[in-house]
Amino acid sequence: MNDSCASFQLLDRLILVESGSPGFIADLRRCFEEEAAQPSQAAGSADLKVRVAVFAEAGKAQPRVEVTSTPEKALRMRTAFTASAGWSVARELVQWVVDSASSYYVFHSGSVARGGRGILMPGATHSGKSTLTVALAQRGFDILSDEVGAIRVEGGMQIGFGRALSVRSEVVGELGIEEPSESGCFADGAYILRAGALGLSRASSARTALVVLPTYQGRAPTELRALRPAAAVMALYQASCSQPRWKLAGLDFVIDLATRVPCFELTYSDMHEAARAIDGTFRDVCAREIPLELGRARVLEQGEPSP
Amino acid sequence: MSRSKAARPLSRTDLETRELDGEYFLYDPVTDRVVLINRSAAVILALCDGTRLEDEIAAEVQRLYGSKTERLDEDVWATLAQFTAQGLIGAAQLTAQLEPDE
Numbered sequence: 001m002n003d004s005c006a007s008f009q010l011l012d013r014l015i016l017v018e019s020g021s022p023g024f025i026a027d028l029r030r031c032f033e034e035e036a037a038q039p040s041q042a043a044g045s046a047d048l049k050v051r052v053a054v055f056a057e058a059g060k061a062q063p064r065v066e067v068t069s070t071p072e073k074a075l076r077m078r079t080a081f082t083a084s085a086g087w088s089v090a091r092e093l094v095q096w097v098v099d100s101a102s103s104y105y106v107f108h109s110g111s112v113a114r115g116g117r118g119i120l121m122p123g124a125t126h127s128g129k130s131t132l133t134v135a136l137a138q139r140g141f142d143i144l145s146d147e148v149g150a151i152r153v154e155g156g157m158q159i160g161f162g163r164a165l166s167v168r169s170e171v172v173g174e175l176g177i178e179e180p181s182e183s184g185c186f187a188d189g190a191y192i193l194r195a196g197a198l199g200l201s202r203a204s205s206a207r208t209a210l211v212v213l214p215t216y217q218g219r220a221p222t223e224l225r226a227l228r229p230a231a232a233v234m235a236l237y238q239a240s241c242s243q244p245r246w247k248l249a250g251l252d253f254v255i256d257l258a259t260r261v262p263c264f265e266l267t268y269s270d271m272h273e274a275a276r277a278i279d280g281t282f283r284d285v286c287a288r289e290i291p292l293e294l295g296r297a298r299v300l301e302q303g304e305p306s307p
Numbered sequence: 308m309s310r311s312k313a314a315r316p317l318s319r320t321d322l323e324t325r326e327l328d329g330e331y332f333l334y335d336p337v338t339d340r341v342v343l344i345n346r347s348a349a350v351i352l353a354l355c356d357g358t359r360l361e362d363e364i365a366a367e368v369q370r371l372y373g374s375k376t377e378r379l380d381e382d383v384w385a386t387l388a389q390f391t392a393q394g395l396i397g398a399a400q401l402t403a404q405l406e407p408d409e
């Protein structure tokens with residue numbers, strides 16, 4: 001594995017990061033689920049190339065980090081980080097991808113799937129998106145993302161986003177996750193964890209079947225209530241990351257989503273109860289859907305075994 | 308800021324409207340913000356064409372809904388105040404300044 005550069009595929013963007021610091025590259029790799037390709041292959045076709053310089057400053061324990069990008073492919077500049085450099089750069093890369101993704105409408109949202117159908121969980125910071133994503137994955141859902149709920153505008157499929165999970169330290173124990181021992185896996189009060197390391201599976205895409213808007217409230221009983229479509233539109237709109245790009249077309253997209261897909265608001269304090277409630281509602285919603293392969297149905301002959 | 312009932316509110320013409328189940332989304336292309344209003348508020352906004360005084364808007368709403376109450380007047384004025392706060396009726400304050408005192 002090359003210790004001076006790493007490449008990542010996020011939605012339809014290929015990013016190449018180079019650094020003279022092997023420690024930084026290793027740190028950055030932990031922030032994404034997987035690498036896209038051999039860096040040598042990525043060099044020619046990358047949509048964004050970033051160079052990161054890491055150096056020590058006199059009298060300071062933490063390294064100083066400077067990020068530059070190729071001028072024609074602008075990345076918002078961050079001139080100095082003193083801690084959690086890998087995670088900080090990873091967040092910038094994710095933001096760049098979200099801002100530049102022209103074929104996707106993106107929500108600040110958890111996103112899971114089962115049987116080809118997806119649940120979108122848009123919410124504000126600390127609403128429990130990552131926690132619920134992991135709790136649902138522990139119930140057999142596949143993870144698309146704990147933070148970036150991307151929907152391909154053409155066709156409406158929910159698409160996986162390969163950033164590692166960010167699980168707040170205070171819920172790690174409740175989720176039954178062992179605290180990772182690797183250094184550099186802790187940033188912003190959360191552990192940065194790959195799904196595979198937790199024994200959880202990932203999906204690449206799904207058709208959105210359910211929207212759940214979570215709000216964590218200490219000691220609140222678990223309550224999942226259907227939202228009227230107009231209220232769902234407003235909540236989805238507030239959780240949008242794509243509005244600056246999509247303008248009125250974005251509102252139309254959100255209205256279309258809220259009228260096609262059942263939307264619920266969730267208040268909870270117990271993540272496992274909440275995951276159970278979401279799972280149950282997801283099953284109900286899927287059971288009400290008309291089977292996609294109805295056209296293949298036929299009446300069985302008397303005594304013919306069901307296939 | 309106090310509001311004058313002598314104002315002739317004028318709704319912005321650049322707002323985009325979408326209807327869903329009897330509620331209306333007003334999309335502001337300048338701020339990229341969306342405001343959700345119900346049918347009654349949509350009626351009030353439609354009456355903000357720059358020709359009616361606020362009192363006349365309230366009277367028209369009462370005529371449309373077939374009731375005359377002080378509470379309805381207050382609701383109309385409160386709604387107009389919200390429209391102003393949201394920047395949906397741009398000319399109301401300017402018009403108010405031009406109106407003579409009653």
